[in-house]
Amino acid sequence: MGATSSTGPTSPSQPSFVRSAMTADRSPPVPTSGPLAWLRDNLFPGPMSAVATILGLLFLLWVIPPLARFLFLDAIWSADNGDACRAPEAGACWAYVRQKFGFFMYGSYPREDVWRVNLTLVAGAVLTLWMLWPDARGRGGAALAFFTVYPVLAFGILTGSPPFPIGWLPSSPEGQIAWMVLIVALFATASTLFYLNRYTGWAIAIFGFIAWSELGSWWSSLELPLVGTHLWGGIFVSLLVATVGIVFSLPLGIALALGRRSQMPVLRFLSVMLIEFVRGVPLITVLVMANTMLPLFVPDSWSPDRLLRPLIGVALFSAVYMAEVVRGGLQSVPKGQYEGAMSLGLSWWQMTRLVVLPQALVTVIPGIVNSFIALFKDTTLVAIVGIFDFLKAVDTGRLDPVWAGPKISTTGYVFAAIFYFIFCFGMSRYSMMMERRHSAGRSR
Amino acid sequence: MSDATSSRPPPRDARPVEWRALAIQIAIALAILWLGWQAIGNVAENMRARNIPSNFDFLSATAGFDLNQSLIAYSATSTYGRAFLVGLLNTLAVAAIGIFFATIIGFAVGVARLSQNWMAAKLATIYVEVIRNTPLLLQLFFWYTAVLAPLPGPRQSISLPALGLRMPDPQAGMAAITAFALASFVLLSVRNQIKGSAIKAAGYAISALFMILMIVAILFGPRVAGFGNAVGILDIRDGAYVFLNNRGLFLPFPSLGEAAIWLPAIILASAIGATGFSFWAKSQREEKGRILPVFWISMLILIVPAALTIWAAGSSVTIDYPQLRGFNLAGGVRVYPEFFALVLGLSLYTASFIAEIVRAGILSVAKGQSEAALALGLRRPTILKLVIIPQAMRVVIPPLTNQYLNLTKNSSLAVFIGFPDLVQIFVGTVLNQTGAMIQIISITMAVYLVISLLTSLAMNFYNNKMALSER
Numbered sequence: 001m002g003a004t005s006s007t008g009p010t011s012p013s014q015p016s017f018v019r020s021a022m023t024a025d026r027s028p029p030v031p032t033s034g035p036l037a038w039l040r041d042n043l044f045p046g047p048m049s050a051v052a053t054i055l056g057l058l059f060l061l062w063v064i065p066p067l068a069r070f071l072f073l074d075a076i077w078s079a080d081n082g083d084a085c086r087a088p089e090a091g092a093c094w095a096y097v098r099q100k101f102g103f104f105m106y107g108s109y110p111r112e113d114v115w116r117v118n119l120t121l122v123a124g125a126v127l128t129l130w131m132l133w134p135d136a137r138g139r140g141g142a143a144l145a146f147f148t149v150y151p152v153l154a155f156g157i158l159t160g161s162p163p164f165p166i167g168w169l170p171s172s173p174e175g176q177i178a179w180m181v182l183i184v185a186l187f188a189t190a191s192t193l194f195y196l197n198r199y200t201g202w203a204i205a206i207f208g209f210i211a212w213s214e215l216g217s218w219w220s221s222l223e224l225p226l227v228g229t230h231l232w233g234g235i236f237v238s239l240l241v242a243t244v245g246i247v248f249s250l251p252l253g254i255a256l257a258l259g260r261r262s263q264m265p266v267l268r269f270l271s272v273m274l275i276e277f278v279r280g281v282p283l284i285t286v287l288v289m290a291n292t293m294l295p296l297f298v299p300d301s302w303s304p305d306r307l308l309r310p311l312i313g314v315a316l317f318s319a320v321y322m323a324e325v326v327r328g329g330l331q332s333v334p335k336g337q338y339e340g341a342m343s344l345g346l347s348w349w350q351m352t353r354l355v356v357l358p359q360a361l362v363t364v365i366p367g368i369v370n371s372f373i374a375l376f377k378d379t380t381l382v383a384i385v386g387i388f389d390f391l392k393a394v395d396t397g398r399l400d401p402v403w404a405g406p407k408i409s410t411t412g413y414v415f416a417a418i419f420y421f422i423f424c425f426g427m428s429r430y431s432m433m434m435e436r437r438h439s440a441g442r443s444r
Numbered sequence: 445m446s447d448a449t450s451s452r453p454p455p456r457d458a459r460p461v462e463w464r465a466l467a468i469q470i471a472i473a474l475a476i477l478w479l480g481w482q483a484i485g486n487v488a489e490n491m492r493a494r495n496i497p498s499n500f501d502f503l504s505a506t507a508g509f510d511l512n513q514s515l516i517a518y519s520a521t522s523t524y525g526r527a528f529l530v531g532l533l534n535t536l537a538v539a540a541i542g543i544f545f546a547t548i549i550g551f552a553v554g555v556a557r558l559s560q561n562w563m564a565a566k567l568a569t570i571y572v573e574v575i576r577n578t579p580l581l582l583q584l585f586f587w588y589t590a591v592l593a594p595l596p597g598p599r600q601s602i603s604l605p606a607l608g609l610r611m612p613d614p615q616a617g618m619a620a621i622t623a624f625a626l627a628s629f630v631l632l633s634v635r636n637q638i639k640g641s642a643i644k645a646a647g648y649a650i651s652a653l654f655m656i657l658m659i660v661a662i663l664f665g666p667r668v669a670g671f672g673n674a675v676g677i678l679d680i681r682d683g684a685y686v687f688l689n690n691r692g693l694f695l696p697f698p699s700l701g702e703a704a705i706w707l708p709a710i711i712l713a714s715a716i717g718a719t720g721f722s723f724w725a726k727s728q729r730e731e732k733g734r735i736l737p738v739f740w741i742s743m744l745i746l747i748v749p750a751a752l753t754i755w756a757a758g759s760s761v762t763i764d765y766p767q768l769r770g771f772n773l774a775g776g777v778r779v780y781p782e783f784f785a786l787v788l789g790l791s792l793y794t795a796s797f798i799a800e801i802v803r804a805g806i807l808s809v810a811k812g813q814s815e816a817a818l819a820l821g822l823r824r825p826t827i828l829k830l831v832i833i834p835q836a837m838r839v840v841i842p843p844l845t846n847q848y849l850n851l852t853k854n855s856s857l858a859v860f861i862g863f864p865d866l867v868q869i870f871v872g873t874v875l876n877q878t879g880a881m882i883q884i885i886s887i888t889m890a891v892y893l894v895i896s897l898l899t900s901l902a903m904n905f906y907n908n909k910m911a912l913s914e915r
Contacts (some may be wrong), residue, residue: 042562049561054562177635266469280896282853283890285609290890292881296490297483377579384859391582397587410590417578417586424577 008111082403096403103397107233117236120154134162229307233388239377241314246372248315253322261330262305274291278320283381287313290386303332318375323369330362362438369431373424391416494877495843502878509873511778511864524874531869532891538786538865539852545791550798557803575796582855583793588785588861595690599771603684618755624658625747629740687766687773695785697777702757714749718742781865794851798844807842838910845903849896866891
């Protein structure tokens with residue numbers, strides 16, 4: 001071999017191994033970009049895949065046209081009663097949703113007073129957006145307002161009773177509502193104090209208390225009519241239950257998670273018992289227990305309001321799930337962080353607040369948001385104890401004889417599904433965005 | 445990790461000073477005890493005031509209400525304790541069937557989301573996002589009220605399929621199935637012993653030919669041989685097997701006759717045998733490197749004894765088909781719309797979560813693992829079986845168990861569509877009739893707690909066994 005290649009062709013005539021004619025052109029390479037290549041790579045890479053694609057196409061052809069006809073083409077957009085919707089060829093009855101929208105939104109809240117609900121919802125939405133907007137100024141202030149001032153004022157506006165409980169006995173209905181407010185306010189203040197610098201927190205608490213007691217007398221002069229919780233309903237109650245659940249479950253969950261990892265055996269035992277007990281049973285049984293057994297646990301005159309009972313159940317239920325999520329975050333904080341904080345001479349509270357929790361919570365943002373989504377979906381179960389939430393309103397609306405018809409229930413459920421989907425999907429996208437932002441510094 | 449602060453003497457103020465910790469704990473314990481004491485006093489007083497029973501005597505009182513769906517004998521004259529058992533069994537049945545379907549759908553969708561096929565991946569994504577982001581209760585209402593309730597009546601039932609196969613002579617059929625299973629197993633094991641590609645190809649061809657011959661023989665053999673009055677072991681049947689209408693789903697159901705006692709026991713024994721065999725095969729593989737055809741032998745262990753039992757039982761084993769009689773369907777087994785809607789809703793909902801778990805599990809196996817296996821010369825199916833799935837399962841199993849528990853707990857939503865599960869019967873009807881709220885809620889919670897804790901124990905055992913042993 002070596003000899004042949006080193007000497008090369010010596011004779012003038014062509015040696016036998018050199019080609020005398022050009023080879024035939026090769027076919028051009030298969031395109032790797034462009035729509036055809038995309039189709040080949042993503043839809044028809046092999047025979048099995050091609051079969052799957054064709055089956056998928058057939059499925060879409062089978063599903064989409066009837067769906068489009070039902071939702072848009074054959075839908076009834078405006079009508080005064082259910083006659084047009086009862087026609088066999090009619091599609092979704094959006095007229096029914098338009099007509100019943102007030103009921104779906106506010107339940108039986110007096111129509112002349114719904115501005116109070118609207119005001120609360122708009123204020124809540126503004127504060128939430130402000131608090132969650134990634135680069136907004138004063139996000140901390142918005143969060144503080146959302147967790148302390150807002151719940152107190154919201155209860156005051158919605159119920160019409162002054163948000164100041166002194167002088168009210170728990171036995172009167174107004175007194176009960178006022179006590180609800182007090183509990184919320186105390187809780188909110190306590191959890192906020194935990195996050196703030198100690199002196200700022202106390203200053204805010206004291207000023208808030210003075211302002212609040214002044215507010216009480218001013219509030220009475222407004223003479224807002226009282227609206228009992230038995231009239232509350234619809235989307236507004238769903239959002240209320242979800243908000244109360246979220247506001248309570250995060251701080252309570254953090255407390256339970258810290259308790260579960262505490263050095264004190266009594267605290268640890270109690271936290272573990274509570275967490276494992278509530279996690280082991282369905283939400284329905286927790287709600288029924290809160291509804292029927294809670295009034296037994298307190299003196300007869302203290303019997304909690306009918307809306308307050310499921311709120312306690314929901315808050316407790318979501319708090320224990322939150323506790324497990326937060327525990328995961330606490331476990332992910334490296335040991336060196338604790339040791340570093342201790343070597344700086346921080347106390348346990350300082351270490352937890354300034355070093356451990358900020359890192360632990362950021363790690364588990366997806367888990368926290370998942371709990372919020374689960375909580376939002378679970379608010380539908382409060383109907384079991386007679387609370388008129390959005391889904392219950394939709395499920396009741398279809399029985400109205402003016403509208404009742406074969407298409408009404410489907411229309412109502414589709415509307416409800418769109419509502420829940422927007423909220424839950426929005427939350428999950430938000431958490432993905434935050435996750436990306438937080439991991440930007442860590443990813444290589 | 446769990447006691448980050450205890451490894452060395454803590455600096456000043458790093459954790460509560462001993463006496464302070466002790467004082468805090470005593471204060472908490474006293475506060476809880478005081479609250480509990482107060483609560484017990486209040487409960488006793490309130491129960492006396494409202495005339496609420498405080499013992500468990502009601503369990504042996506006559507229930508007086510009827511239940512349409514029960515796995516055990518039950519009538520209005522049965523006791524509340526019996527009603528509790530009915531509810532418990534119904535809950536377990538819904539959970540078991542729901543878990544079965546949720547697992548199948550979830551794994552299929554999870555794999556489809558990672559598929560190279562754009563269409564399959566997108567359809568799976570849409571399914572997961574839509575189902576996960578709407579409440580389960582809404583979906584149950586949708587299936588029950590908007591899909592199942594408006595179905596036509598029995599005379600206009602939706603029937604599937606229009607034509608079907610049936611087995612007119614189960615005895616001959618089971619004999620043929622046994623013969624087929626044994627023969628294909630022998631053939632496969634012979635083929636696996638053959639070395640050399642040309643001979644191997646011939647082996648494949650022979651087995652394929654043999655299989656076709658067997659199928660032809662099963663279909664038409666008895667007719668040709670003139671066995672009894674059978675027209676064939678399988679026979680084309682005119683008419684549907686499955687009917688769906690507003691009264692529920694009607695399915696064919698085997699009537700076992702004399703084999704009713706033996707068949708379940710034999711199937712259970714074969715299942716235990718097959719599991720034992722697969723463990724033994726695994727130990728053989730790990731110790732001696734011998735790879736056995738686990739799937740085929742397990743199938744053999746499962747099929748042959750059951751088929752032989754049916755064959756031995758002779759003509760007493762038949763299949764009961766639903767048929768239209770008058771204005772209703774008779775025969776077969778009826779799945780009530782409530783049960784159908786509940787299982788459908790629970791399976792589809794849980795499947796969307798399982799799909800995400802499966803996807804995360806597959807993605808968690810580092811790419812280097814399959815590349816290393818390829819470099820060792822393993823084939824794709826072997827890599828999947830021995831490298832990827834075992835590692836993915838370590839990630840998948842714990843959250844999967846959680847989803848199974850969630851499905852079991854979510855089955856309590858049955859109360860909203862009127863399926864008689866534990867919560868609907870016990871916390872609903874029995875609580876209303878007897879008023880014994882503390883006893884009833886405690887029993888119900890205890891049932892769910894026991895299920896959860898048993899599963900957690902099993903899970904901890906599994907986790908300890910499967911955890912990566914790090915140095």
